[in-house]
Amino acid sequence: MELCERLGVQSSRRHPVWQVLVSAYGEPYRHYHTLAHISAVVAHAERLREHFQMPDTVLLALFFHDVIYDAARQDNEMRSADLMRELLPDIDTERAGAMIVATQHHTATSDPDTNLLLDIDMSILGADWPAYRAYAEGVYREYLPVYGHDAYAAGRVALFLQPTLTRDSLFLTPEFAGREIVARDNLHREITLWQAGGFAHA
Structure with a gap:
């Protein structure tokens, strides 16, 4: 207000x-x-x-x-x-x-x-792993009814995780540059999670 x-x-x-x-x-x-x-x-x-x-x-x-x-x-x-x-x-x-x-x-x-x-x-990308994992699972649950598990998993990796990792910098400003290493580690860990079956099998 x-x-x-x-x-x-x-x-x-x-x-x-x-x-x-x-x-x-x-x-x-x-x-x-x-x-x-x-x-x-x-x-x-x-x-x-x-x-x-x-x-x-x-x-x-x-x-x-x-x-x-x-x-x-x-x-x-x-x-x-x-x-x-x-x-x-x-x-x-x-x-x-x-x-x-x-x-x-x-x-x-x-x-x-x-x-x-x-x-x-996008600051959640650089959060600690439990918070990041909760974010990733939350987004998965939002998309699951629309696309199903397999299609979402493939799209999440190919259309978001891998392209994001190819960026020179994940963050655009000095205020968030310090989160870069943690964010890249989180993205790699999520890819590994999907390779192991994702949240449905976690």
Whole structure:
């Protein structure tokens, strides 16, 4: 609510907007992309507040970046940005919308705030192994009903884990560069896990 006040959101809109967020992030098929994830990334952003040019815009983007999450679709980020604009027509959401869309590919941009936001969103890659494993299993459980175990396992390795490891740097900013070694180790460990059968056989 304090963020809404700072951004100039009309008081009559604040509670309804929050209820939409609570409902969306509480959808029963979500196992990682929940309010817990939003709480974690917002906490990161608050800790790094002085590193942003527009910290409240970053917070707005983080609150909405996964509000639409359908494992069967490829346009969740664009739809999330559109919903934010629909719910908050009385404020300028253009930059926050661009930040949300950037989370689809997590590649470097010309905007330092966006790059740091992307690193915050991907900071789980550099967490300790139990936290990383819980993240990986949560995402697996979100996709399992859509693709099934074998297709998901193959896609996770070929389309995310291996391509991510080919990047020169997993993180885009100095603030997260120290997580690089741990993150690469986590990605390799997850590949090994899938080679052993994945979470269904763990």
